[in-house]
Every structure is written in C-alpha cells, then in structure tokens.
Amino acid sequence: MAFDQVAFGRCCGRYTKTLKQEFSPYGKLARLLEAKCITRRFGRTLALDGVNFSARVGEIQALLGENGAGKTTLMKVLTGGVRPDAGAVELDGSPLPLGSPDAALRAGIAAVHQSPMLFERFSWEENLALGGFGRDGGGFGLQQIDLHAVVAKARALAHHLGFELPPPGAIIADRSVAERVRLEVLRALSFDPRVLILDEPTGVLAPNELTAFLDLLRRLRGEGRMVVLITHKLAEARAVADRITVLRGGRLVAETTPAESDESELARLMIGKVTIPPEQQVAPLANPATLLEIENLTYRSAGVTILDGISLRLGAGEIAGVAGVDGNGQAELVEVLAGARKATSGWFGVRGSDGSSMAVIPQDRDLDGLILEMALWENFLLPQPLRERMTRRGWLDVARAMELCRAALGAFRIRAAGPEALASSLSGGNRQRLEVARALTQNPRVIVAHNVTRGLDLVATADVHRTLLEFAADGGAVLLISSDLDELLAIASRLLVISRGKIHPTEPEDRSPERLGLLMAGRWSE
C-alpha cells in the first residue's frame, strides 16, 4: 500500500492545529481516545480517507453516517479488528498497537457489535462467563468458572445500571432483542472498559425500549466512561450525544454538536450534495399500461412482520425508485418478487403474462446473483426463462447458450475472456454489467433491481443507469430499490419510501435529500 505522505502531512497539520485551538477543562486527559488520520482501503474502495476522531471522558460521542460511510470500519480500527493502512490510535496520548483486538481490550476499549455476537444456545450467564466475568482468577485457566458468581456479579452491575436480568439458565435464543442488546452491553462492561463503542445498537429496539437504552448510555457517561454511539438515526444522535461526528464516503465531513446542527442540517451533511437530476429522466407516458401489480404483499418470518401490506402499481415506461435505510424489508421484497421466498399473504403479478417476464437483479451479486465458480455461459442459464429457452428435452444446448452469452458480452461491453471464463475472473463492474445484460436478455417487461450500482465507479454506474433508462423508454417498467438517494433522484420518475416494511408514496415537494432522509428515518408526522 502506497503511503500518501503529502496527504498525511496535510491531514496531521490540520489535526495539530485543532488541538492547539482547543482548551480543555479536563486537562491532560481531556481528549482520551484519539484516532489520527486513519486511512484504510479495501480493494478498490477507500473505506476511510484520513479520518480524525476523538472521544472524551464524560461525553457521549455520536458517529453519524450512511451505509458505507466507513463508521463500522472506523470502529474496527479502534477495537483492533481492522489494521489501518495509515494513521494512529492513541489513548491518553500513548499509541496503541494497531490491528490487535487483544491490545485494544487490555487498554480498555470494548465494543458492542452490530451483528449479535452471543451464543444462541448458551444461557445468558454462560455467555457472560465467556466475556470478562469469568476471568478474574488470572486469565483463562483450567479453573472452573463459577456461574453463580457470574450471576451475582451481573445482577449487581445490572441493578446499578437500572435494568433487570432474566432468570439464571435462560437460553439466549428465547430472549428478546432488547434483552440481547443489554446483555451485550453488560458483557462489554464486564471488561470494565474506559471506552465503550456501540455499533448501531438501537436499530432493533422498539421506541419504548429505546428511551431506556439511551438512559443507560447516559448513566455510563456519568460513570466517567467514554461512550461512542454509531448510528444513522439523526433523532437519537441529537437526543443523547454531546458531540456528533459525521462521516460520508470514508471522509470526515463535520464535527458538530446537537445545539449547532438541527436534523435537516445533519441529514444534508450525511447525504451530501445531490447533483440536480439531469434531463435524462424518462418522460412518463400519457396513459401507461400497468405492467407490475403488487397487492397487499405481506411477509412474516419468525413472528416478525418484515413486509407489511405492500401495494404498488408500475406502469410501462416508468422507473419507480424505492428509497430506504437498509434492513427495512428491501431484501425480502426482492426475494419475494424473485420467487425465492413465498409471501405470507398478498399477491403480485406481471400484467398479461406469467411470472417469467420479470427479471430480478439482487443486491448481492457475488452471493445471490452469480455463481462465481461457474462459467459465464452457465451463469446465463441461472434465470429460469433463459434456462428453459436453452434446453431441449432436458439437455442444455451449450453451443446456443455460449452464442447468447458471447453476443451479450459484446453488446454490453463486458470485459471477459469469453463465455467460458469463470464469473470470478470478472471485475465488480463487469459482474454487475453481466447481471444487467442477463436480465435484458430475458426480454422481460419488468426489471426489479436492488442496489444495482453499489460499489461501482462512475462510468459503470452511468452505463447501468443508461441501460435502465433505455429499457424504460422502450416501454418496460423498472422497480429500482436503492439506498443511494443520488441514484434515485437522478433516474427515478417516481419515488417511494420503504420504512419498517411499509411503502409510502412521496409528494413532489419531498424530492430533496433532506425530506427523503427524514422520511427514510420514519418521520412521517412532519
């Protein structure tokens, strides 16, 4: 990894300047945890680009940003899970070894991760014993863990923090999401950390649970711990944080406070400047024929309602954009429309044909959309309509399938050695083009595309957008589900917002990033 000395120097110059400017009432310990000039690249994406970050004792520091802004990467740098390409992490002015989770934990940095890290089939006290509760007898030894002592200690700590614990022996799998989050916090606290970092812990909490949880964070702050709350929810960041750091696209865009910035200001900082949509949008047809009908589609899994009565009509020549924060049912909607999941109730269909005239492009091209270890021509045979067309009496017509694939490679300028190349040999952008090419080769009337340009560079993105616009102009219909507002504002002729499994139409005056940001966060009253 080439180290950019100029950028590092510039960045650190800025850092020392801010340090001089600030006078700290806490004296030497004021800026306790500092990340300086952190840069980290994953493949071709720059996840963090010279980011400075600090957290202080007696403060709750919120780290705001959209998906992919680099929040989780920054947290992993702080906790040693990811080694930055450049930069330093300091605690009390002394540098921490980078990329060592153990060193971070020993220095007093503990984390609650975004995805649950509890053992489902263990009881809660066994889970806690695997954390810091069981280790007071001199590290991990062969000594028996006293589960009764763990329960007693955990109860005392929980009581102090103001919540109740389940009865001893209760299995994690049977506990509610809120209880799991609290147990994770408790386990992190069992290390008696000076810094507690929480990565989007509130995404799964109900509103009444949220209030109690924010109180818990305030209590931890009162104990003299540093609390870092990673979130993309503006309201809770403003409600609880003393200071707010905003990341966008791997860069630090603002350091502010709740008093200085209101929600729309924060939304603008998070989402960034949106280019005015160019005049490439499809002109809506005067009297469009309805192509896709979705009627009261509901999907429940394990008692949780994930899609909640979605109804939608999509006309010819239309690109309907569905905006939303990831995890509000988009993936499930795509899978139901693809036929990979069966809806609990409701109905959908393509007008005047069977289901085969709909092509679906899933968001995860490497896991869902393509089989990387198969040849390109074989990947072309994955969608049922194409496979049926290339099959004669149960046998694949390999020559025709290769020809079809070769033609598509040429037409969509996909850089590949040929139809027999493995899909894994293609770059990300070419893989995405392949998926789009395959979808169009099906001759569908409707295309459902989910985060179709995620991770693509500008040229590839523009290519995919042009292809979708041409498809709509030719009388097709596109359902474009995306968490990229710029993309939706640029090419969608109609905008919808999905939030907690419900789809809401938007008014023309909502067509701004600020309004959409609020709608995506579920603020429908304003």
Add this chain to the structure above:
Amino acid sequence: MLARLAKPAGAIALAIALIALVLLALGASPAGVFIALWQGAFGNWIAFTDSLVKATPLVFTGLAISVAFSAALWNIGADGQLVIGAIAAGAVGPFLGGWPRPLALTIVLIAGAIGGAWWSAICGWLRARRDTNEVISTIMLNFVAVQILSCTVHGPLMEASHAYPQSMRIAPSAEMYMFMPPTRLNLGMILALVLAIAMYLFLFRGEVGFQLRAMGINRRAANFFRIPIASLTIWTMALSGALAGIGGAVQVSAINHRLYEKISPGWGFEAIAVALVARLNPLGIVVAAIFFGALDNGSQAMQRAEGVSPVLVQVIQAVVILILLAFDTSAWGNIREVFSRAPVAATSIEGADA
C-alpha cells in the same frame, strides 16, 4: 484437460517418492516392491482383468459420491447403500430361474438401484425437510445396513441347508455375462463405463445436472433463481444411492452369486477417496478407480514377492489422498464446508420451504 491431470499425477509421484522412503526405512527394496506391485496389478492378462474387476464397485460407488458431492450433499453412506442394493439383488436373484437372461439381469440391477435409492433418499428427505446433517444420517445408516445384511443371511434369506450364514445362490439366468473365462471380466465393468459417461453428460450437459451443480456451488444463488432445492436434494441422494446400489447388485450378480456377511470391504468409503482424487469428474473416477483397484490387486503379489505386508498398500493410498488434498485447495474447501455449513443450510431450507 492436461492441466487438470497434472495435479493428481504430481500427487501420485510425490506419494511414490515418500513410499520409497518408507520402504527404505523398512529395509525393503523400493524398486522390487513397485515392480511386484505392477506385476501383480498389470503383469499378465489375468492380473490386469482382475484389477478391472476390483475397480468395478469403486466406479459405481465413486459415481455415487461424485453426484452427491457435486450437489454439496456429503453422502458418506455409499457403503450401506451398496449393501442394501446387494440385499435386494440377492433377494430377487434366486427366483428368476427360467427367465430370459437379459430380462432377469435387468430385474436384478433395477432391484439393486431401487434398494440403494430409497435407503439414500431417507437421508435426502431428512436433510431437505428436517435439516438433518446428511453426514451423520448416512454414516449411521451404514451400520444399520450391515446389520440388516447380517440378519437376512441368518434369517429370511438363509440358504435352505442352513449350513452357512449365506443366502441361496442366484439363478444362472441372473448371473452377469462373463467375457473370456477363466478371467472374471464381466459386463459389470462395461456397465460402469457406460454409467460414468452417462453421469458426465448428465452433470455437465443435462438441465437437472446443471441445477444440481449450481446448488452444490452456491445454494443461496440456486434458491434465488428458483431451483427447487428441497426436491433436488431428495432426488440427488436417491440417484447417488441408486448408483451405489447397482454396484452392489453387480457384485452379487457377477462375483459372489449369493449374499453373505461382509460383502463389502468398505468400497463406499474408499470411493470417497476415488471421487476426491478424480475431483468429482465422472470420467476421472474410472481412472482413479482402476488405480485404486490395481493397488489392491497388486498388494498380494507384492507380499508374496517381497514379504511386505499388504497393509502397505493402504499406506500408499492414504499418502496419495493426503498429498492430493494438501495440493488441491478446492478439495480443502469442500471438506471445510462440511463442518461450517450450518447457517447456509438453514437459510436455504427456509427459502425452499417457504
């Protein structure tokens, strides 16, 4: 194609070098041992045909493994499926006297196929509908199959004289066509070859074979594109068991002519090695099976000539397999997946059932 063969060939060469070191350590002459091994396996017409005969059940069970593993279904129960197929063949065989030979043979083979198929389909069903790990269920059913064989030859199928724990001899019309006696060369090897080619075409040119491979490489994507994972799981396991079961029927029809305990020396397990060495390619399995069959056949001659224990052949086999796995990262991936598959299986089954 040549590049694909390079790895197994290199592994075998390295294995031979290692074995030579072992032999030197034992005080035997490596050259003498290898020559005796070669003579015993391919030295004359009888030896050569016997190597082919010993390879035949390994081809059938190897194909069974290959089909199941291609779909990422880890069927470790080919041995039990072969035994159940043999029981079915041995049960109908004695009653086919007077039937035209092609018809009687066909019935015996179909009986074997059905026997192995449903035995294996049990595990397929458990996997598809109950998410039971097929590694465990197929291993367990191996033991059950061996006990069933033991029960039948001591009980319902025991020969009329009750002299030995063995079944009645099958009718002459149910015996496999033998070529060129006194060699034991028979139609079974030809059938194995034909099935190997058929399985190659099925897997790489057939639509169902395509779905099966897609499911094997990436269950999530297969589910996303509406490939019917659950039913395909059951049918793949049935096909795998049928192939092993035919192997059992061929053995009864061509070689043993009756049932007795310990009819299989563990072909179903050796077949896993055969299939992995062949990298699951049905045509490669024929080559690998002949290699393993020849090693087995040559080991006795090696013992007579050089006084080396025939167990050494198992050492050679083990060394070949270990070296191959060490070289072949994709095979490692497959093995690792057996132990880390649970979450993937859960999501795909949920999707398939939903």
